[in-house]
Amino acid sequence: MRGCWRFVPVLIVAWSMHATAGAAPDRQAVFTSGEGGYHTYRIPSLLATPQGTVLAFCEGRKGAQSDTGDIDLLLRRSSDYGETWGPVQVVWDDGGNTCGNPCPVVDERTGTIWLLLTHNLGQDKESEIIGGTSEGTRTVWVAHSTDEGATWAPPKEITSTTKLPEWTWYATGPGVGIQLRYGAQAGRMIIPCDHKTRGDALGYFSHVIYSGDQGASWQLGGRTQDGVDECQAIEREDGSLLLNMRRSSRNELENRVLSTSNDGGMTWSALTHDAALPEPKCQASLIKTVGAGRPLVLFSNPADHKKRVRMTVRLSEDDGKTWAHSRVLHEGPSAYSALAPLQDGVFACLYECGGQNPYETIVFQRVALDSLTGRAGSR
Numbered sequence: 001m002r003g004c005w006r007f008v009p010v011l012i013v014a015w016s017m018h019a020t021a022g023a024a025p026d027r028q029a030v031f032t033s034g035e036g037g038y039h040t041y042r043i044p045s046l047l048a049t050p051q052g053t054v055l056a057f058c059e060g061r062k063g064a065q066s067d068t069g070d071i072d073l074l075l076r077r078s079s080d081y082g083e084t085w086g087p088v089q090v091v092w093d094d095g096g097n098t099c100g101n102p103c104p105v106v107d108e109r110t111g112t113i114w115l116l117l118t119h120n121l122g123q124d125k126e127s128e129i130i131g132g133t134s135e136g137t138r139t140v141w142v143a144h145s146t147d148e149g150a151t152w153a154p155p156k157e158i159t160s161t162t163k164l165p166e167w168t169w170y171a172t173g174p175g176v177g178i179q180l181r182y183g184a185q186a187g188r189m190i191i192p193c194d195h196k197t198r199g200d201a202l203g204y205f206s207h208v209i210y211s212g213d214q215g216a217s218w219q220l221g222g223r224t225q226d227g228v229d230e231c232q233a234i235e236r237e238d239g240s241l242l243l244n245m246r247r248s249s250r251n252e253l254e255n256r257v258l259s260t261s262n263d264g265g266m267t268w269s270a271l272t273h274d275a276a277l278p279e280p281k282c283q284a285s286l287i288k289t290v291g292a293g294r295p296l297v298l299f300s301n302p303a304d305h306k307k308r309v310r311m312t313v314r315l316s317e318d319d320g321k322t323w324a325h326s327r328v329l330h331e332g333p334s335a336y337s338a339l340a341p342l343q344d345g346v347f348a349c350l351y352e353c354g355g356q357n358p359y360e361t362i363v364f365q366r367v368a369l370d371s372l373t374g375r376a377g378s379r
Helices: 126-131
Strands: 004-007 027-032 040-048 054-061 071-078 089-093 098-106 113-120 139-145 167-172 189-197 204-211 219-226 228-235 241-247 255-261 272-278 285-291 294-302 309-316 325-341 346-353 361-368
Touching: 027 040, 027 054, 027 071, 040 098, 040 325, 040 346, 040 361, 054 098, 054 361, 098 167, 098 189, 113 167, 126 167, 139 167, 204 241, 219 228, 219 255, 228 285, 285 325, 285 346, 294 325, 294 346, 309 346, 325 361
Parallel strands: 071 098, 204 228
Antiparallel strands: 004 089, 027 361, 040 054, 054 071, 071 089, 098 113, 113 139, 167 189, 189 204, 189 228, 204 219, 228 241, 241 255, 255 272, 285 294, 294 309, 309 325, 325 346, 346 361
């Protein structure tokens, strides 16, 4: 396999809305489809490091919008909380093959950023991988950076310890991982994933992989019941984990699906549904942050039962049990998203949106917590 890790300046023209003269825009496109030699940019992931660097990852799809084909893993960095952005870095280019599904996590004990990824041959379609007719299969990889994402070590394959032989399709994230703060597993890094096992009734499962040795090795954690796929996780204040999941293609319920773990992700509870979180079968983002000294949970997705429209961010003040506040960021077509806390009561959402279809741009938007709650004390 050929891996190419290099820094490539690519011109991407940013646009903004709700900006005033002389001020940094609150909303700007960091990736615009059709520019920089890529047909489409998709699958955003956003990470803000403890040092204040903001990393915006995505897939650069060379020839088409399709999930299959020549797909590179890309990154743009900001050192001023997203006010300005550096040029595009090509993090992983494996010729005509597919490199994607970014899911980073930062080890706050060492500062190392771990980036979990998946890979498959460019000619292999998802349906062929699931059906066992593809030339290859999905494999799992990890890269890392010790300099705030400026450079990256070559990717290392970890499929043998994170994927069972009977699993076919596999995806890391997309989104972000978490590092546990409480209990016996404090320091463990958790990456939310999903997989398909040939012949299962509903098709897909969510699962997690983890590292308990600061990224030196990665192991397979527990999996959920079937009927779900792409997921994100948070650690609640009582030390339990909450997994918030997309319903899979044959799950006809129209809301986000939930499961919890009390043992660091090794086992998961029966699936439940959150009637307050509608979804049109699409990825979503879920993170913990702090406002006025108290823990808050943020969630974003296209808030519609049927269509990928109306990108909405919601705020929970009770560890994701209820959603008291919300704000629509984009009424029109919108799809995948990624949230990250910034500073001074401000967070950001990196999301796919457009005027005619959701995949025209990937937009970075800063949002003040008090714009959701209406309370100045949220800052």
